Amino acid sequence: MAQQQRQTVERTRTMSDAMVEAIATEMRENEEVFYMGEDVADYGGIFDSTEGLLEEFGRDRIMDVPISETSYIGAAVGAAQEGMRPIAELMFVDFFGVAMDQIYNQMAKNTYMSGGAVNVPMVLTAAVGGTYNDAAQHSQTLYGTFAHVPGMKVVVPSTAYDAKGLMHNAIRDDDPVAYMFHKRLMGIGWLPAPDGPKTAVPETEYTIPFGSADVKREGDDVTVVTLGLHVHRALDAAERLAEEGIDVEVIDLRSLVPLDEETIRESVDKTGRLVAVDEDYQSFGVTGEVITRVVEDDPGSVEAVERVAIPDIPIPYARPMENEVVPDSEDIQEAIRATEP
Amino acid sequence: MSDSNQQRLGGFMTSVSTTQMKSFYEDMVTARVYEERLQEEYMEGKTPGFDISAGQIPGELHLAAGQEAAAVGVCHHLRDEDTVTAPHRPHHIAIAKGVDLKRMTAEIFGRETGLSSGKGGHMHLFDPDVNFACSGIIAEGVPPAVGAGLTAQKRNEDSVGVAFLGEGAISQGAFLESLNFASVHDMPVVFIIEDNDWAISMPKERVADSQDGSRRADGFDMPGIRVDQDDVLAVSEAAREAVGRARDGNGPTVIEVQVHRRMGHFMGDPETYRSEADQEAHRRRDSIERLAADLRSHGVDDETLAEIRERAESRVEEAIEWAKDQPKPDPEDAYDDMWVNPPSGVTDTEPNFDLAGGDD
Numbered sequence: 027m028a029q030q031q032r033q034t035v036e037r038t039r040t041m042s043d044a045m046v047e048a049i050a051t052e053m054r055e056n057e058e059v060f061y062m063g064e065d066v067a068d069y070g071g072i073f074d075s076t077e078g079l080l081e082e083f084g085r086d087r088i089m090d091v092p093i094s095e096t097s098y099i100g101a102a103v104g105a106a107q108e109g110m111r112p113i114a115e116l117m118f119v120d121f122f123g124v125a126m127d128q129i130y131n132q133m134a135k136n137t138y139m140s141g142g143a144v145n146v147p148m149v150l151t152a153a154v155g156g157t158y159n160d161a162a163q164h165s166q167t168l169y170g171t172f173a174h175v176p177g178m179k180v181v182v183p184s185t186a187y188d189a190k191g192l193m194h195n196a197i198r199d200d201d202p203v204a205y206m207f208h209k210r211l212m213g214i215g216w217l218p219a220p221d222g223p224k225t226a227v228p229e230t231e232y233t234i235p236f237g238s239a240d241v242k243r244e245g246d247d248v249t250v251v252t253l254g255l256h257v258h259r260a261l262d263a264a265e266r267l268a269e270e271g272i273d274v275e276v277i278d279l280r281s282l283v284p285l286d287e288e289t290i291r292e293s294v295d296k297t298g299r300l301v302a303v304d305e306d307y308q309s310f311g312v313t314g315e316v317i318t319r320v321v322e323d324d325p326g327s328v329e330a331v332e333r334v335a336i337p338d339i340p341i342p343y344a345r346p347m348e349n350e351v352v353p354d355s356e357d358i359q360e361a362i363r364a365t366e367p
Numbered sequence: 368m369s370d371s372n373q374q375r376l377g378g379f380m381t382s383v384s385t386t387q388m389k390s391f392y393e394d395m396v397t398a399r400v401y402e403e404r405l406q407e408e409y410m411e412g413k414t415p416g417f418d419i420s421a422g423q424i425p426g427e428l429h430l431a432a433g434q435e436a437a438a439v440g441v442c443h444h445l446r447d448e449d450t451v452t453a454p455h456r457p458h459h460i461a462i463a464k465g466v467d468l469k470r471m472t473a474e475i476f477g478r479e480t481g482l483s484s485g486k487g488g489h490m491h492l493f494d495p496d497v498n499f500a501c502s503g504i505i506a507e508g509v510p511p512a513v514g515a516g517l518t519a520q521k522r523n524e525d526s527v528g529v530a531f532l533g534e535g536a537i538s539q540g541a542f543l544e545s546l547n548f549a550s551v552h553d554m555p556v557v558f559i560i561e562d563n564d565w566a567i568s569m570p571k572e573r574v575a576d577s578q579d580g581s582r583r584a585d586g587f588d589m590p591g592i593r594v595d596q597d598d599v600l601a602v603s604e605a606a607r608e609a610v611g612r613a614r615d616g617n618g619p620t621v622i623e624v625q626v627h628r629r630m631g632h633f634m635g636d637p638e639t640y641r642s643e644a645d646q647e648a649h650r651r652r653d654s655i656e657r658l659a660a661d662l663r664s665h666g667v668d669d670e671t672l673a674e675i676r677e678r679a680e681s682r683v684e685e686a687i688e689w690a691k692d693q694p695k696p697d698p699e700d701a702y703d704d705m706w707v708n709p710p711s712g713v714t715d716t717e718p719n720f721d722l723a724g725g726d727d
Contacts, residue, residue, distance in 0.1 A: 104512060107495075234718060
């Protein structure tokens with residue numbers, strides 16, 4: 027295999043290309059895999075999540091559905107329990123509200139409630155995130171909402187390389203996986219991505235384990251734990267603070283369920299300072315959870331803690347207000363500086 | 368129901384064999400005896416004063432005495448590979464579908480060897496051997512039944528998905544959305560509305576526009592039929608056509624069946640909202656008595672009927688005794704069955720590539 031020869035992978039792809047590549051490979055190898063959602067066939071997914079797949083696989087396997095999330099997500103649960111491997115897409119994660127019973131009470135719970143007699147090998151893909159002025163009903167990430175209920179693995183890629191390996195694992199997993207991709211990272215023509223998510227992507231298939239955080243930047247002074255778009259904003263903050271002599275380590279969680287506590291703790295043991303960053307609401311969410319896991323394990327391991335998240339207000343529309351509430355590089359820099367002795 | 372349907376039913380009734388009618392009778396009596404015996408077991412240890420959390424069967428218990436005709440009339444047309452989803456009042460449907468009675472009973476008693484290892488209880492029974500599942504929130508089992516139909520279609524198999532729901536569920540979005548989804552793709556699905564007149568305390572006329580729930584089908588371009596009699600032979604006729612239509616690739620059907628609620632919504636329901644006359648009317652309209660009369664008119668003697676009843680009673684008794692002998696789960700078992708794969712998925716190993724530009 028290529029990796030045994032240690033050839034450097036030069037081929038770069040956008041995050042959407044990488045996702046689609048993994049889906050296409052799985053669909054070629056297993057005819058029980060199919061994708062359904064709104065505007066996934068002819069359109070190719072509003073955020074390019076199924077771009078080009080209709081031509082190869084046809085309408086039976088790349089399936090447009092009625093605007094009716096309860097019915098098709100619930101049907102995906104039923105099909106998964108029959109042994110198929112459906113991928114169902116929530117166009118915007120914000121739309122979860124019209125289908126949350128199927129997600130929270132069946133997709134997530136049927137394995138447990140049946141004592142393992144049935145399982146639900148499906149993937150729920152959902153576009154998340156703001157930064158393009160789509161206001162309070164189309165800009166949320168809802169990481170905490172999805173990670174809160176037991177029974178779903180929750181995956182959040184930040185690069186094309188991670189997106190592909192996590193998607194392969196998600197489709198092959200016999201458990202339900204919520205795969206939350208950030209719109210700003212996909213590399214869509216009308217929604218320019220920052221530098222960073224477009225990475226080298228091996229042509230071969232590969233799986234990235236869940237619960238395995240990735241240290242995206244090593245540093246000795248402060249640990250930043252984050253995910254999704256904010257990996258890139260944290261990396262930007264780290265580069266700028268390097269000029270001030272602050273050496274920042276950036277941990278990309280890559281999955282919320284399971285959560286890689288070990289990588290976080292190892293880093294905090296080294297730096298003694300922790301900044302948790304995400305793009306979800308602050309209260310009862312990811313940032314509080316990350317900090318708690320560290321503190322309850324060893325309260326003495328951390329000298330200073332900060333968190334950066336959406337303040338507890340709905341996401342506003344107008345650019346100055348959205349920019350105010352969605353954490354940016356400066357907000358992260360400020361939080362990092364605040365942990366300095 | 369129109370006269371022409373009545374005539375068709377009349378024609379069909381003569382074509383049901385006596386053997387088949389006896390088989391209906393046995394399942395219906397089993398389901399009735401089961402609910403009556405569970406009621407007794409359930410109340411043990413809960414009185415005086417009725418403490419829902421006490422006794423050997425904890426939690427809510429929704430019994431289906433009086434609804435047997437709908438379950439048996441439909442499920443006799445189904446095979447093991449056909450999928451049935453039932454609502455919170457599931458026992459009669461489970462019995463008609465052939466769910467393992469002992470393990471189902473053990474589950475209701477919260478035992479380790481129950482269908483769900485004691486994690487589900489009576490609203491969350493899963494028997495994958497006969498493709499049966501039920502769930503506790505109104506109409507939420509309907510989309511997964513459509514998913515089973517979708518699966519059959521994708522695999523080019525002739526199995527069907529059947530969703531049971533109560534008449535109180537016909538205004539729920541999950542049902543209405545599922546009608547549309549199934550109809551758009553002509554999926555092999557049958558929707559069975561069991562109309563027992565009561566959504567807990569709310570009579571149908573207070574909460575539904577149409578008193579004929581099968582008319583929900585009209586807006587979704589699929590056939591809908593109401594079986595106005597609580598009669599297993601009439602249900603069977605309607606279901607035979609609907610299941611056959613689905614199996615042969617001709618799309619979904621809605622059937623509403625008039626059934627009766629002989630007990631409260633749940634055990635312990637004081638039914639203060641319901642007149643004595645209504646309760647009495649429901650008890651008097653007994654589909655099992657109706658079938659017994661039909662059997663007698665086909666020359667089946669009382670002795671044979673008594674034998675069938677005894678067989679049903681001993682089967683139920685055996686299941687209950689077996690269940691009560693089963694071990695209770697260890698408290699630590701609560702932590703099992705979260706996942707079927709490891710939390711990390713199908714791999715626990717990081718791939719190893721040299722990526723140009725690094726991963727950073």
